[in-house]
Amino acid sequence: MADTDWPGCGKSLKGVILDMCGVLYDSGEGGGVAIPGSIEAVKKLKASDLQLRFCTNETQLNREAFVDKLKSLGFDISVSEVFSPAPAAVAVLKERGFRPHLLVYDGLLPEFDSVDKTNPNCVVIGDAAEKFTYQNLNEAFRVLIGLEKPVLFSLGGGRYYKEGDGLALDVGAYMKALEYACDLKAEVVGKPSPTFFQSVLNDMGLQPHEALMIGDDLVNDVGGAQNCGMKGLQVRTGKYRWVMF
Amino acid sequence: MADTDWPGCGKSLKGVILDMCGVLYDSGEGGGVAIPGSIEAVKKLKASDLQLRFCTNETQLNREAFVDKLKSLGFDISVSEVFSPAPAAVAVLKERGFRPHLLVYDGLLPEFDSVDKTNPNCVVIGDAAEKFTYQNLNEAFRVLIGLEKPVLFSLGGGRYYKEGDGLALDVGAYMKALEYACDLKAEVVGKPSPTFFQSVLNDMGLQPHEALMIGDDLVNDVGGAQNCGMKGLQVRTGKYRWVMF
Numbered sequence: 001m002a003d004t005d006w007p008g009c010g011k012s013l014k015g016v017i018l019d020m021c022g023v024l025y026d027s028g029e030g031g032g033v034a035i036p037g038s039i040e041a042v043k044k045l046k047a048s049d050l051q052l053r054f055c056t057n058e059t060q061l062n063r064e065a066f067v068d069k070l071k072s073l074g075f076d077i078s079v080s081e082v083f084s085p086a087p088a089a090v091a092v093l094k095e096r097g098f099r100p101h102l103l104v105y106d107g108l109l110p111e112f113d114s115v116d117k118t119n120p121n122c123v124v125i126g127d128a129a130e131k132f133t134y135q136n137l138n139e140a141f142r143v144l145i146g147l148e149k150p151v152l153f154s155l156g157g158g159r160y161y162k163e164g165d166g167l168a169l170d171v172g173a174y175m176k177a178l179e180y181a182c183d184l185k186a187e188v189v190g191k192p193s194p195t196f197f198q199s200v201l202n203d204m205g206l207q208p209h210e211a212l213m214i215g216d217d218l219v220n221d222v223g224g225a226q227n228c229g230m231k232g233l234q235v236r237t238g239k240y241r242w243v244m245f
Numbered sequence: 246m247a248d249t250d251w252p253g254c255g256k257s258l259k260g261v262i263l264d265m266c267g268v269l270y271d272s273g274e275g276g277g278v279a280i281p282g283s284i285e286a287v288k289k290l291k292a293s294d295l296q297l298r299f300c301t302n303e304t305q306l307n308r309e310a311f312v313d314k315l316k317s318l319g320f321d322i323s324v325s326e327v328f329s330p331a332p333a334a335v336a337v338l339k340e341r342g343f344r345p346h347l348l349v350y351d352g353l354l355p356e357f358d359s360v361d362k363t364n365p366n367c368v369v370i371g372d373a374a375e376k377f378t379y380q381n382l383n384e385a386f387r388v389l390i391g392l393e394k395p396v397l398f399s400l401g402g403g404r405y406y407k408e409g410d411g412l413a414l415d416v417g418a419y420m421k422a423l424e425y426a427c428d429l430k431a432e433v434v435g436k437p438s439p440t441f442f443q444s445v446l447n448d449m450g451l452q453p454h455e456a457l458m459i460g461d462d463l464v465n466d467v468g469g470a471q472n473c474g475m476k477g478l479q480v481r482t483g484k485y486r487w488v489m490f
Contacts, residue, residue, distance in 0.1 A: 132379045138413050141405065145412060159426045160386065167390060168383050173422035180421040181404045181414050 015051035015204045017197075018042070019215030020082075021058060022238015025073055027059035027163055033235050034073045042075055051204045054082045055197070056214030057156030057190045057220065059171065060105040063087065070147075077184035083200050085190030086111035089124060094188060098151065100124040101143040103136055121147060125178070127171045136145070137174065144182045152178055154228070155188040158220055162238055191217075192224025246401070260296035260449045262442075262470070264460030265327075266303060267483015270318055272408055277316045280482050287320055296449045299327045300442070302401030302435045302465065304371030305350040305417065307331065328445050330400035330435030333357035334369060337434060343396065345369040346388040348381055366392060370423070371400035372416045382419065389427045397423055401435035403465055407483055435490070436462075437469025446473075 020026050024038045054077065056067055063086075067079050086108055093100055093115055096137045101120035102112060107126050112124075123140050144150040158170035175186045190196050200209060208229030215221020216238030225232035266272050269283045290297045299322060303311055308331075312324045331353055338345055338360055346365035347357060350373050357369075368385050389395040403415035420431045435441050446456060453474030462468020463484030470477035 130379045132382075134375045134377045134414075137377075137418075138411075141414050141418075142411055145405070148329040159428070160390070164385055166383075169379075169386050169426050173382075173386075173426040177414065177418035177422040178423040183404070191327065 009234075012210055013050065013231075015053070015201075015206045015212070016045055016211040017200055017211060017213045017230075018045075019052050019191075019213070019217065019221045020054055020056040020070070022162060022216035023214060023235050024054075024070070024075060026238065027161070028165070031069045031072065034075070035059060039074045042077070046076060049122045051201050051206065052081065053204060055191065055200055056082065056084050057108040057127075057158055057171075058084055059086060059108050059155040059190075061107040062110045065107060065121045078114070083196070083203075085124070086126070088196055089153055089155060089198065090115055092153070092187075093122075098122040098153075100153070101140060102127050103131065103140045104155070105129055105131060109245065122151040122153060123178070124153045124155065125171055125174055127158075127161075128166070128174075132169075132174055133144040137177065141181050144178060144184070149183050152182070152184060152186040154186045154188050156220065157186075157219065158191070164197050186212055192227065194228050196225075197224060197230065201230075228244040257455055258295065258457055258476075259455040260298070260446075260451045260457070261290055261298045261459045262298050262445055262456060262475075263290075264436075264458070264462065264466045265299055265301040265315070266422075267461035268459060268480050269299075269315065269320060269405060271483065272406070273410070276314045276317065276447065279320070284319045287322070291321060295327065298445050298449060300436065300445055301327065301329050302372075302403055302416075303329055304331060304353050304400040304435075305374065307355045308351040328441070328448075330441070331371070333441055333444065334398055334400060334434040334468060335360055337398070337432075338367070338369070343367040343398075345398070346385060348373050348376065348385045349400070350374055350376060352388075358474070367396040367398060368423070369398045369400065370416055370419055372403075372406075374413070377419055382422065386423060386426050389423060389429070395427050395429050396432040397427070397429060399431045399433050399435075401465065402431075402433040404464065421437045436460075436465040437472065439469075439473050442469060442475065446475075 025032045025034050063079050063082055063084055067077055070077050099120050101117045101123045108126055120143055123144050142206035153173040154171055157172040159172050160167045160170050179186055211230040213221055213225030214233045216235050218234055222232030222234045270277045270279050272437055291426050308324050308327055308329055312322055315322050344361045346368045349371035353371055365388055399416055399420040402417040404417050405412045405415050444463050455488045457465055457476045458470030459478045461480050463479055467477035
């Protein structure tokens with residue numbers, strides 16, 4: 001807990017936002033495994049007076065499939081409680097007239113069904129994992145470098161995350177590669193974007209100081225929340241276990 | 246020509262350093278093609294009083310194979326005239342006791358034959374092209390993140406280069422990805438590193454103001470040379486044609 005005011009936090013606390021990967025479950029083959037105690041913790045929070053939302057930078061599955069995965073692991077959770085970058089990006093694309101070239105995981109594509117993707121005037125990248133091939137990265141790069149005003153949206157900006165067999169590069173690393181090649185600054189949609197956290201607060205009808213964000217990422221979860229005026233708490237599961245700070 | 250002192254440069258000029266890809270030839274399938282006029286230009290420079298060296302960030306072939314390729318395109322050129330990042334990196338690795346994990350193109354591997362690669366304590370990346378797979382990048386990342394003091398050497402830091410069918414991401418983009426993921430700053434071996442340019446000047450026995458660097462890359466060739474006190478001249482072939490500044 002980075003904030004020394006923590007003992008006084010409980011009085012005003014009205015809502016909790018939970019990161020998912022590394023807090024509720026560890027990813028891996030077959031959908032991953034629930035972290036011991038996390039299913040019960042969600043149950044207790046739901047039984048309490050606190051509001052509860054889930055906030056993830058997961059971009060390998062659309063929300064429906066993602067929630068189904070969490071349910072199969074034993075979590076009591078519904079789509080309306082989950083905030084993820086893809087729907088937020090779709091709203092931004094439509095609002096600003098962008099037609100994306102997508103470099104995302106196949107499982108995420110349905111989220112973009114309603115978006116015009118002809119004659120792209122921007123690039124959207126998510127955690128494409130094994131779809132981050134040399135060819136696909138060059139293709140995204142060529143779209144960007146061919147635009148008069150290149151615009152890159154990144155679904156989250158994470159450095160890495162824990163997979164079943166170790167750590168894997170996250171979308172943020174590939175975002176930096178394209179930023180450097182095209183001499184641009186990407187727009188991050190998802191954590192730690194203040195806009196993204198604010199949309200969760202709006203949904204709960206809470207002020208920032210009334211909410212606590214719990215995650216395993218010091219920058220995207222804890223730092224992002226603190227930048228918005230929320231409390232942030234880092235768990236010692238997920239990537240925390242793998243890299244000591 | 247960015248330097249307004251150019252008209253006075255000829256008087257003191259004693260040596261010319263030529264970039265290769267995009268200046269002498271365009272890369273592509275089958276080894277690429279010579280740029281019209283470049284074979285004759287090299288001949289004229291060799292017949293003049295000026296010293297001539299070739300300075301490349303080429304890291305897909307070892308120097309012998311690279312020079313053979315240039316010869317087959319019609320250039321009068323020898324291995325001793327060519328300066329490339331891999332031999333410079335080998336010298337640094339040996340001097341500082343580093344055992345590299347290599348993420349480089351297969352053709353470059355012979356350059357590292359004399360280097361101990363067991364139990365790696367650093368990572369070296371070159372323009373690995375299609376070897377920049379998700380798996381290989383994760384592997385390099387895991388080596389770095391597992392080190393107490395992660396050290397990354399990058400053979401050049403270019404953003405992109407021209408291939409036969411368009412532009413391709415260069416090693417610098419992947420360097421930035423690993424820098425971000427591991428929160429480190431890579432050491433660039435090759436252009437635009439001042440150490441690298443100085444080794445070419447030393448070989449010619451010239452002072453910086455006596456040499457002119459000619460290349461198609463505004464940062465790595467022209468800027469790098471100017472940072473060392475040399476003159477820099479940007480040609481309008483190679484990547485210049487593809488991206489207007």
